Amino acid sequence: MVSSSPTISFDEALAQATDGRGLDEHGIIALLDCGDADSERLFATADEVRRRFVGNDVHLRALIEFSNHCRKNCDYCGIRARNRNVSRYRLSPEEVVSTARQAADSGFGTVVLQSGEDAWFTRDRMACIIRAIKTSTGMAITLGVGERDEGTYRAWRDAGADRFLLRIETTDPDLFRRLHPDDDLDARKACLVALRDLGYQVGSGVMVGLPGQTLQTLARDVIWMRDFGVEMIGIGPFLPHPETPLAQALPGTINLTLRLVATLRLVFPYGHIPATTAMGSLLPGGRERALAVGANVLMPNMTPRAIRDDYALYPDKVGLDATSDDRIDDLHNRILALGRTIAKGPGHVARHCQGES
Ligand code: SAM
Ligand code: SF4
Numbered sequence: 453m454v455s456s457s458p459t460i461s462f463d464e465a466l467a468q469a470t471d472g473r474g475l476d477e478h479g480i481i482a483l484l485d486c487g488d489a490d491s492e493r494l495f496a497t498a499d500e501v502r503r504r505f506v507g508n509d510v511h512l513r514a515l516i517e518f519s520n521h522c523r524k525n526c527d528y529c530g531i532r533a534r535n536r537n538v539s540r541y542r543l544s545p546e547e548v549v550s551t552a553r554q555a556a557d558s559g560f561g562t563v564v565l566q567s568g569e570d571a572w573f574t575r576d577r578m579a580c581i582i583r584a585i586k587t588s589t590g591m592a593i594t595l596g597v598g599e600r601d602e603g604t605y606r607a608w609r610d611a612g613a614d615r616f617l618l619r620i621e622t623t624d625p626d627l628f629r630r631l632h633p634d635d636d637l638d639a640r641k642a643c644l645v646a647l648r649d650l651g652y653q654v655g656s657g658v659m660v661g662l663p664g665q666t667l668q669t670l671a672r673d674v675i676w677m678r679d680f681g682v683e684m685i686g687i688g689p690f691l692p693h694p695e696t697p698l699a700q701a702l703p704g705t706i707n708l709t710l711r712l713v714a715t716l717r718l719v720f721p722y723g724h725i726p727a728t729t730a731m732g733s734l735l736p737g738g739r740e741r742a743l744a745v746g747a748n749v750l751m752p753n754m755t756p757r758a759i760r761d762d763y764a765l766y767p768d769k770v771g772l773d774a775t776s777d778d779r780i781d782d783l784h785n786r787i788l789a790l791g792r793t794i795a796k797g798p799g800h801v802a803r804h805c806q807g808e809s
Pocket of ligand 1: 528529530566567568569596597598599617618619621658659688689690691692693730765766
C-alpha cells in the first residue's frame with residue numbers, strides 16, 4: 453500500500469465527520485492514515501455512531517455459496533476460471549432451496565446466495581430458486597452472483613430477490629483494468645445502476661491492500677459509494693491466493709481494514725456493514741474487532757460442509773459455521789458476550805430514516 457500524505461490533520465478530519473459537514477477525500481485519507489492513538493479515537497467515535505444510528509443489533513445473514521464455477525479471471529480470486537486446481541461444484545436448485553429452508557428453520561431472516569459467475573444458473577433457473585425460497589420461507593433474499601443483463605436482474609427482482617451485493621472492487625480505472633482481464637469498470641457500474649433502479653437494496657465494497665492501491669484510491673472509492681447511494685458496504689483485506697497472478701503480493705493489513713470500517717460507519721451512519729469472512733481469516737478475532745468499530749452484520753456459512761472448502765477465494769478461509777443448532781447457539785452467545793443483541797426479522801436497511809438523528 454502506497455501512502456498518500458494527508459493534507460488535513462486527524463482532528464480536522466474527525467470534526468468534518470461529526471459536525472455535519474461530511475468527510476471529503478482529504479478527511480478520509482487523514483482518518484485512514486492515522487496512528488495507533490488516533491485510531492482508538494476513530495474507533496470509539498465510529499462505535500458511538502453505530503450505536504446511535506443502527507443500535508446494538510447484529511444482523512445475521514445465512515450464506516450459501518452454491519457454485520464455485522466462474523467464467524471470469526479476476527487476478528486476485530482463487531476460483532477464477534483458469535485455476536485448474538479447483539474442484540468445481542454446483543448445488544442443485546433443490547439443494548439450494550432446501551439449504552435456504554434449513555436457514556429459515558434455524559431462525560435466519562435473510563439468506564445470501566453467492567457464487568462465481570456461473571451461466572448454468574440461467575435467468576429462469578435462478579428465478580425458480582428465488583420464487584421457491586420466497587414462497588416457502590418469506591425470508592429476505594440477497595444475491596451475490598456477479599454481472600448479468602438488466603432483464604435478468606428484473607426477472608430475479610420480480611421473483612422475490614430483495615438485495616444484491618456487487619463489489620465495485622476499485623473505482624480506479626487503471627487498477628480495475630489491470631486486475632480484471634475480462635471485465636470493464638463502466639459495465640460494472642452500469643450493473644449497479646440497473647440494480648438500484650430496479651429497487652434492490654444495493655451493496656458494494658472493495659478490498660483493502662490490493663497491489664497498486666493507495667489511500668487516495670480508497671478515499672475515492674468511499675466517496676463514489678456514498679454518491680451512488682450504496683446501502684450495504686462490504687469490505688475486507690485482500691488475501692493472496694497461491695494459484696493466482698497475485699500469489700506473491702502482500703496481503704492487506706487488519707489495521708487499515710479496521711480504520712476503513714470505522715470511516716465507513718461515519719460516512720454511512722445507517723448502512724449495513726458486515727464483519728467479513730476475510731477479516732476473520734486474516735486475524736483470529738478480526739470479525740469481533742470489526743463489530744467493535746462500526747460493523748453490524750455477520751454472515752454465518754450454511755454451505756454444506758462437504759464442499760465448503762472448495763469455495764476458496766483465498767487460503768485459510770475461516771467462516772462462521774451455521775450448519776447446526778449448536779453452532780448457531782454458540783454464535784449467538786459470542787455476540788451477546790460482546791454486549792450486542794441479535795436482530796430479528798429480515799433486517800432491511802433503514803432507508804426511510806435518513807436525516808433523522
Ligand atoms: N462472483 C461474484 C462477484 O465477483 O461479484 C460474487 C462472488 S466473489 C467471490 C465475492 C467477492 O470476493 C469479490 O467481490 C471479491 O471482493 C472477494 N474476493 C475474491 N478474491 C479475494 C481475495 N483473494 N481476497 C479477498 N477477497 C477476495
Ligand atoms: Fe469470478 Fe467473482 Fe472470483 Fe471474479 S471475484 S473470478 S467474478 S468469483
